[in-house]
Amino acid sequence: MGQSATRQPTVVAEGFSYLECPRWHDGRLWVSDFYTEKVVAIDGHGDTDVVAEVPAQPSGLGFLPDGRLLVVSMRDHRLLVRDESGELTEYADLSGVVSGVLNDMVVDERGRAWVGNFGFDLMGGAAVRYTTLTRVDPDGSVSVAAEDLGFPNGMVLLPGNVLVVAETFAGRLTAFDIGEDGELSGRRVWAQFGETPQTDDVGEAVQQLEVAPDGICADAEGAIWVADAVHNRVIRVQEGGKILDEISPGTGVFACMLGGEDGRTLFLCAAPSFPEHERRPVREAQLLSVDVEVPHAGLP
Known part of the structure; x- marks a missing residue:
């Protein structure tokens, strides 16, 4: 593994509930703080600006071709859009095709959004159930993009x-x-880590x-940085599953994003654990960063 296995991340900002879905955009890192119901933008000095308040809990973030911010509103199954004045309005309602709490999202260069969902009541102790991926087109139409995830x-x-x-x-x-029409095909395993659990x-x-x-986020060599939600680390993986690098900051890591002016700053969304009942009442989440050699590529 690379040198960064021994590199300790530094704290960029702290005092959050639970950070997820970081996106480097326009010189700042935009990130959702689940249990304060806020989307914040953080600059390189740790200065924080609240850019949106989402009462039904923000998650996935993405930017449309015209620069407007899309925000996943988790609990009411909606996508919201933020205009230049900062006002949020409904962009799409996913409740007709999604039953579980919405999750992360990626937005492509054409403005198509892919949105995941939990598929079951994770925080309520329900059984694991596989679920769908939803596509939202620029005209606001909603469809099932893939199943059995x-x-x-x-x-x-x-x-x-x-x-x-x-x-x-x-x-x-x-x-x-992704086809020209947005349809997905050629499903394949890009990286498999051990055996898939056969328990619910x-x-x-x-x-x-x-x-x-x-x-996850991608770099210019085609590798993907992966936040490993149960082993307090982020790993760099190539297609086929070989782990090229590992950074273990000594706390839970739940999302990562390459950014900074040269794309070589790896931001980590860190917290001691992920259960809502542990994270909601406290402000122990941090945004960390570590310098890496290969810069950002792809989207987000």
Whole structure:
């Protein structure tokens, strides 16, 4: 593994509830703080600006071709859009095709959004159930893009119109080709980490996962940085599953994003754990950063 295995991240900002879905945009890192129901933008000095308040809990973020921000509103199954004045309005209602709490999202250069969902009541202790990926087109129309995904979570768009989805409870990254019409085809395993758990018990599944891929981002060599939600680390993986690098900051890492002026700053969304009842009442989440050699590529 690379030198960064021994590199300790530094704290960029702290005092959050639970950070997810970081996006480097326009010189700042935009990120959702789940349980304060805020989207914040953080500059390189740690100065924080609240850019949106989402009462039904913000998650996935993405930017439309015209620069407007799309925000996943988790609990009411909606996509919201933020205009230049900062006002949020409904962009699409996903409740007709999605029953579970919405999750992460990636937006492509044409303004198409792919949105994951939990598929089951994770925080309520329900059994693991596989679920769908939803596509929202620029005209606001909503459709099922893929089925039978094991907790679709972070996503990246690689060159050649390839969508890679982190399936947290399947322990893998799954790739699709995106057609001109937005249809997905050519489904394949991009990286498999150990055996996929064959249990529907969340606790057992977590114990069995060698990697629980959460938030992900891609670099200019075609590798993907993966936040491993149950092993307090972020790993750099090439297609086929070989782990090239690992950074272990000594706390939970649930999402990552390459940014900074040269694209070589790896931002980590860190917290001691992920259960809502542990994170909601406290402000222990941090945004960390570490310098890496290969810069950002792809989307987000």
